[in-house]
Amino acid sequence: MVNKCCVPHCRGNYVGGEKVSVFRFPDDELLKMKWTRSIHRTNFTPTTYSRVCIKHFMSEDVLWETSMFDESTGKLITVKLPAPRLREGAVPSVFPERPSCTSVNARLEPEEKRRKKEMEQLEKCIRDSIEERRLYEEARSFKTLGECFEKLQKFVSFGDFSFI
Template identity: 35%
Template sequence: MTCKRTKLSFQQRTDSRSNHHCCVPFCTASSRSNSHLSFHTFPKDSELQKQWVVKIRRDHFIITSTSRVCSQHFVTADLIEPPTPAGRQRLTPGAVPVLFHWNNYNMPTARPGVWERTERPPNTEPTEMPTDPDDPWPCHEHDYCASTEPAALDISLNKNEELREEISRLRKQVEELTISSRFGLERFAASDEDIRFFTRFATHAHLMGFWKQIEPATLNIVRVTRAQTAVKTDQVPHSASATVLQPIDEFFLFMNYLSLGLMQRDLAHRFRIHRSHC
């Protein structure tokens, strides 16, 4: 009697997709929800890297292998067409991001569908001026001599320029205050001392290296509510509902909990979320 030994092969399911986030302040672009965008790494040239950091307004920013800037911050001339056969969008040599919220650039939005467009209201204004039937050569009166004084025009232009500079300065202040008041990884990315205190990782680079290893597994996270815990059932369904924090900020919150032993009420206050989300 002979026994045949069956070989069992185990195949680990991997997800080849990578989730890139744009590191420009106030840009929420992600490769998972914006498939039409491309996400570009920082150039290797040190001088060109400094130009990128200055343009995106990230002082003391530590560039890592996961740092990306999305294509909507570059002008069309900086994007090489067509993309590579693999579908990767490339940049022209020396390209620098220049399109941001703070320089009055509005991110492109999708055009409304044909069924969402509204018709223009009918034109109620008369198309022709009433004329005198006894006048064989009707004409319209125009004031061709009326013109704006050069001095008044210069004052108006100077005032507009001052207003633009004031608006730009105020926007920068609002952005800096928003970033400084937000309790998240982005706020402490430039300080390795704060990273060690809140997460126990030696540096920000070590933390991001660890995050890169576990990031693919975030798609398979099982979220359990208190009601499911009370039932004590092993059949817990996957929850695909959106969360109030980005996955990397959820990881930062969890490391705060392990490193400092903070209570849920304290964590909810720091991250400005409801206690139930913690």
Template identity: 45%
Template sequence: MPNTCVVPGCKGNYRSGPKVQVFSFPKDPELHRKWLHAIRRKDFTPTKNNKVCELHFKTSDLRKETAVFDESTGREIRVPLMVPRLVEGAIPSQLPNCPSYLSAASFSRESPDSKRTRMEQTALAIAMTDSILENELHKEKKTFHSLVELKNKMQFIDSKFWSVVEYGDSLALCHIVFTPSPKVKFSLVISTSLNVTAFLEDNDIRFGCIQITSYCE
């Protein structure tokens, strides 16, 4: 005689119930605990003869066929299993024959307004997270701590406005105008200590010692 199902209210494999495939409780302690929590049977310690039937699993939890690779044809052949098996990690979740207070379907459903509010809040949280991350990446792109780092980030400088020139240990950003021949209108010379000297055409303009650690686009 096949084992009966131990889920409360289920008639699986009883004389008055359907004939079903049953499954043993898993040996993995954590998965075993989840099964016990799912079936909601009070003061119950399962033995090797206690089973849960297929009626309490989703279709996606049941594996009813297996695949065999045919090397001679290079094709995968699917073969039905004589006895269905559970996919790894499957947990009983369907309790249609249990008392209503045990069934997942008995829980109150989320109202449309509540669902809409929840989804809007989730979308807002995601947008805020993305905005903060984007801002941090933007700041990281513009921040440097040495002349070498600045040189590596020259690709982010507006090349339509600035022309970048390296000479010696310094770096120059030049704004060139055509009147009609090319002429440096103004420029910034950055030293290895990140001090900046500004030039208007050929005139050196100084406002004390200016040191930079980021640039403006």
């Protein structure tokens, strides 16, 4: 089973999404709290199955190799890791897919929201009114005397009276 990224709007390891490395939430409670705050999920408590993908960490936070000093030979041995690891204390901080509406300041107060909705409705009514007026004028305007006669016949019944 492939673990999916729990960051909102991230498609890491989902069907059709990018296949990426993922990391467990840290055991350290303070660091876990920092992770939880940084991903901006409301009412979220990480479980043992919760993961954050590599796309949400700075490149300097991800370790691809490890080194050790061999005292017997006096050499530094560097080995590529089979899977990437996180630098100690790393916190997810890269969220390119987060829409602007998830920012803390994006939420409108109820009164402001009501005014915005009223303004949208008012603008729609004005647009409809302008279009209705345009159609009215178009139906009643003419450029020649023949057009005038045709339009008059649509709106006025002259009975047996004829223009010849």
